[in-house]
Amino acid sequence: MPARASAPNHHGTHFLRSPAVAADLVRSSGVGRDDLVLDLGAGAGAITAPLAATGARVLAVERNARFVDRLSERFADTGNVRVIHADVRTVPLPRRPYRVVANIPFALSTALLRRLLQSPTTRMAGADLVVEWGFARRMTRPSPRDLETAWWASRFHLTLRQRVSRTCFTPPPTVDAAHLSIRPRPGVGPRVSASLWWLLGAAYSSPHRTVQALVADVSGLRRVRGALGAAGVGAGTPAAQVTVDQWAAIARNLAEAPVSWPALPRSLSRV
Numbered sequence: 272m273p274a275r276a277s278a279p280n281h282h283g284t285h286f287l288r289s290p291a292v293a294a295d296l297v298r299s300s301g302v303g304r305d306d307l308v309l310d311l312g313a314g315a316g317a318i319t320a321p322l323a324a325t326g327a328r329v330l331a332v333e334r335n336a337r338f339v340d341r342l343s344e345r346f347a348d349t350g351n352v353r354v355i356h357a358d359v360r361t362v363p364l365p366r367r368p369y370r371v372v373a374n375i376p377f378a379l380s381t382a383l384l385r386r387l388l389q390s391p392t393t394r395m396a397g398a399d400l401v402v403e404w405g406f407a408r409r410m411t412r413p414s415p416r417d418l419e420t421a422w423w424a425s426r427f428h429l430t431l432r433q434r435v436s437r438t439c440f441t442p443p444p445t446v447d448a449a450h451l452s453i454r455p456r457p458g459v460g461p462r463v464s465a466s467l468w469w470l471l472g473a474a475y476s477s478p479h480r481t482v483q484a485l486v487a488d489v490s491g492l493r494r495v496r497g498a499l500g501a502a503g504v505g506a507g508t509p510a511a512q513v514t515v516d517q518w519a520a521i522a523r524n525l526a527e528a529p530v531s532w533p534a535l536p537r538s539l540s541r542v
């Protein structure tokens with residue numbers, strides 16, 4: 272039965288009709304039997320099924336009761352799949368490291384990334400998401416236009432893996448989609464996060480200041496020059512032109528300096 276028959280298309284909901292795209296998404300996620308993986312917005316199970324085949328423990332989250340029934344029936348004999356009838360915006364996230372592989376409702380893309388990436392102590396260990404093409408392009412700009420995306424992209428590698436044609440969905444969206452891969456950057460511990468939080472906050476509130484002047488507010492000039500040199504950033508570069516890769520390198524370098532970074536706010540629900 273086509274998935275379309277069972278659910279109204281609210282919130283940019285487009286079901287994968289291409290098993291090859293689902294298989295490719297799961298394969299490139301690298302998920303294996305030791306992983307805990309969430310399929311957020313599981314629908315009729317287009318991605319749940321290839322995920323289950325990896326042997327990973329799969330949590331299939333779905334809000335629509337009719338899809339929950341179909342999923343429960345389809346995976347009744349699959350011991351490693353648990354179907355959860357819940358809203359992806361509020362379902363409790365695992366406390367142990369977990370992965371996400373999902374074709375998410377396009378309208379919830381920002382809200383979901385916020386849930387997965389905002390906290391400096393998130394246990395999200397990697398995600399492979401089908402998102403709208405334009406959204407993937409915005410998330411993967413070398414210098415994001417907004418502070419929130421910069422906060423995510425400086426702590427995680429956000430990569431546009433490939434375009435997914437609109438013809439791979441039913442009903443087809445008006446634009447193509449993309450496979451967005453998200454992987455934690457190595458070495459981003461509490462000090463690097465605190466350093467990034469301060470640097471990005473300063474950069475996005477004073478985008479025309481030179482990066483040297485901005486960093487010199489918290490560290491001695493010699494150290495600043497060393498950190499900028501190591502990151503390949505010219506001292507006179509305006510803060511707005513520094514890429515997230517460069518911010519990540521600067522923060523890693525400065526995190527070792529005797530700077531007492533202001534504590535991160537307790538709640539980062541929004542930057």
Ligand SMILES: C[S@@+](CC[C@H](N)C(=O)[O-])C[C@H]1O[C@@H](n2cnc3c(N)ncnc32)[C@H](O)[C@@H]1O
Nearest residue numbers: 285286287312313314317333334335358359374
């Ligand atoms: C884009 S479809 C993907 C379905 C399936 N994974 C696929 O690829 O064919 C998104 C699914 O998310 C569900 N959904 C929409 N909003 C949701 C929410 N807030 N919480 C949980 N599921 C939601 C829809 O019912 C739909 O089944």
